[in-house]
Amino acid sequence: MRIAAFGGPEVLRVEQIAIPQPVDDEVLVRVHAASVNPVDGKTRAGEFPPVGAADLPATLGRDLAGTIEAVGTRAHNMLSHGDRVFAFIDFDRGAQADYVVVKAVELCAIPDGVDMTSAAAIPLAALTAWQGLFDHGGLEAGQRVLIHGGAGGVGQFAIQFARWKGAEVIATAGAADQELIRRLGANVAIDYQGQRFEDIAHDVDCVFDLVDGDTRARSWAVIRPGGILVSTLSEPDAETARAHGVRAVPQWLAQPNTVQLGTIGDLVASGEVIVTVAATYRLEDVAAAQERLEQGHLAGKVVLTLV
Ligand SMILES: NC(=O)c1ccc[n+]([C@@H]2O[C@H](COP(=O)([O-])OP(=O)(O)OC[C@H]3O[C@@H](n4cnc5c(N)ncnc54)[C@H](OP(=O)(O)O)[C@@H]3O)[C@@H](O)[C@H]2O)c1
The missing domain is CATH 3.90.180.10 (Medium-chain alcohol dehydrogenases, catalytic domain)
Known part of the structure; x- marks a missing residue:
């Protein structure tokens, strides 16, 4: 094709x-x-x-x-x-x-x-989620992450990986997907069509942004001082990040990685990740x-x- x-x-x-x-x-x-x-x-x-x-x-x-x-x-x-x-x-x-x-x-x-x-x-979606959360975001057990677009291709893996790591997971998705993102492991599910995430999520260690635009613009304020924004989309504005006292990962593209792909395959085979x-x-x-x-x-x- x-x-x-x-x-x-x-x-x-x-x-x-x-x-x-x-x-x-x-x-x-x-x-x-x-x-x-x-x-x-x-x-x-x-x-x-x-x-x-x-x-x-x-x-x-x-x-x-x-x-x-x-x-x-x-x-x-x-x-x-x-x-x-x-x-x-x-x-x-x-x-x-x-x-x-x-x-x-x-x-x-x-x-x-x-x-x-x-x-x-x-491969593409899961490696993006893995590299975004862990290689770029440095997400660790006990931290709180806000994942925007949790019901999409990358988001579903991201919710499950973050939960597997031991992080507290807040995720946004449409009204129809609230039950799904909870089942995947979101501790808090937010309906982006009916709720404002900034009314619910505060002091997060990491925002994983799979949406961009207005969602990105409103995300800076929910990150704790020194926390980090990781996006799969456009270059985050470094000046805005500095003004909020947080860090932003420069634009990046997911890369092939056989070790990570092998780990992810094992998580799927064991039923830990669906x-x-x-x-x-x-x-x-x-x-x-x-x-x-x-x-x-x-x-x-x-x-x-x-x-
Ligand atoms: N940098 C990289 O290497 C890399 C790698 C992979 C993907 N990407 C990019 O990352 C983005 C996500 O990829 P994907 O494969 O996960 O796409 P996807 O399967 O289309 O998922 C996007 C999700 O975002 C949701 N969404 C839309 N507006 C939202 C909002 N305002 N708040 C919360 N959620 C919202 C959608 O829900 P509804 O459809 O119900 O609205 C959908 O579930 C794409 O733009 C893709 O190009 C970049």
Whole structure:
């Protein structure tokens, strides 16, 4: 599924191209499922700077689950034909394809008991939640975190990871998702449509902002002095952070990390963390899948199934 130009859903095209060949520590993966993330629609529209006109034609999709079809000369000790793997891949390739070359540093074995569709829903969203909370936010047991967008793809993992870590979790979501975010582990659930979070959340150690805009602007005041704001979206304003006596993490992008992906896979396999797939589509229906994600009010991930 490729784009040769930036634009609306009409630029998405099914194309037949040669199957790529793995070299060195790369493997060729037969993709069984690939998830759809908000970045796909932004990339398609030309609104995601890491993918520019010089990178076209491009295949979309950052994460996948599948089986190993072939291994490069330096990968055969670790992995073999038929192994089940999931991966978060770099922008130079796309996951929404029958076959994808994946680097050793991007993939991990799928634990027994985790199905392909759930596995595909994990890498980008879960690694973003993990890195945002722990690597950037430094969240620790006993701290209080406010997670905005708790029912979305990243938010659901974030609530569960923060709770697993031993933090006190306050999360915002729409009215329909209050029960869901409580079930995932939010100690306090806030309905962003009917309540003002700043009336309920105070002195939090960390705000994990998956929403931006007015929500970001109103968040500074609920952070304790010296606390931190971590956003997955636009660059937080350092001046505003200073004026509130808090810290803001500069804009960042989630990165592949096999150790973290392995830990997350184990948490899912043990039932400690659940994966919610809200909708599945066939690869050729990716335009409808992107459109559904953009409409919002989806509790969980959108996944394309290929096999
Ligand atoms: N920097 C990175 O590496 C990175 C990585 C992953 C994602 N991201 C970005 O992070 C954002 C979140 O990603 P995602 O995959 O979780 O998206 P998502 O699945 O679309 O989830 C967004 C959630 O935010 C909720 N929401 C909307 N307005 C809200 C508000 N005012 N208050 C509280 N919640 C609100 C939505 O609920 P309703 O639909 O019910 O309104 C939805 O559940 C996206 O913009 C994505 O591009 C960045």
